Amino acid sequence: MGSVATSGQEIVLPRHVAVIMDGNGRWARERGLDRVEGHREGRYAARRFVRAARERGIEVVSLYAFSTENWSRPESEVEALMGLIETALLAELEELCERGARLRVSGRREELPAPLRSALATAEQATAENDGLVLNLCVNYGGQVELVDAAKKIASKVVAGGLDVEDVTPEVFAQHLYVPDIPPVDLLIRPGGDLRVSNFLLWQIAYAEFYSMAEYWPDFQPEHLDRAIEDYSRRQRRFGGLALDE
Ligand code: IPE
Ligand code: IPE
Ligand code: MG
DSSP: OOEEEETTEEEEOOSEEEEEOOOHHHHHHTTTOOHHHHHHHHHHHHHHHHHHHHHHTOSEEEEEEEETTGGGSOHHHHHHHHHHHHHHHHHHHHHHHHTTOEEEEESOGGGSOHHHHHHHHHHHHHHTTOOSOEEEEEEEEOHHHHHHHHHHHHHHHHHHTSSOGGGOOHHHHHTTSSSTTSOOOSEEEETTSOOOOTTOSTTTTTTOEEEEOSSOGGGOOHHHHHHHHHHHHHOOOOTTSOOTTO
16 A cells, blocks of 8 residues: 655555546536536546546546446436447547556446447457556446356356355455456545445445545546545544554
């Protein structure tokens, strides 16, 4: 874990920062615009966030782009979101490659439209050898479904005789998540003011520090990340144990 002292306060750098990119619709409505305009603008917030995270030395970022529950929105909004995720990913690919970032994907991709699936595969392949920032893009992602999918993979191994039920530990379980080789979430940021998890990374956030901010996602600026990190640095993480002075 990185640690830098600035202006008297010790800054503790989280290794993995996850963001629930929320508030696009409200941002648009407040401006008399269609909700989709908010999603369009949210794309630039995502770019600012990823750049800022990389510059600060964060190892992994997880971005919640589309949840398994978001299919219940009007078809036109769902279609626009799918198109935007695809376009944004392909447009950002050159910079991701230049900066040595690696794209990982979490979610049930088989249910996504073919052009988006192919953009995800292109970006994964193009960045597979990079060892810089890991960008875990969560599309058609649901925490519950991820756990179900992991349980299914484990059950199949047990049935095939490749794994003993007694050997299913939390460590073994975690190896069956969508992207098993990334550290747990240290800091979970939710713009838009809501205080809920909305089915995001349920396993990985077990001991994450939660940071809610009132600003909507399209208004996200690098300073917000700095504020979140400063706040995180003041938290006392106990992981079920006792504080150092107790
Ligand atoms: C988050 O913004 C983006 C997605 C869920 C895809 P919303 O569209 O949920 O924005 P609000 O919460 O309605 O403002
Ligand atoms: C969570 O936001 C999903 C994403 C940001 C992709 P939602 O707007 O879908 O969550 P709820 O409906 O407020 O819980
Ligand atoms: Mg929302």
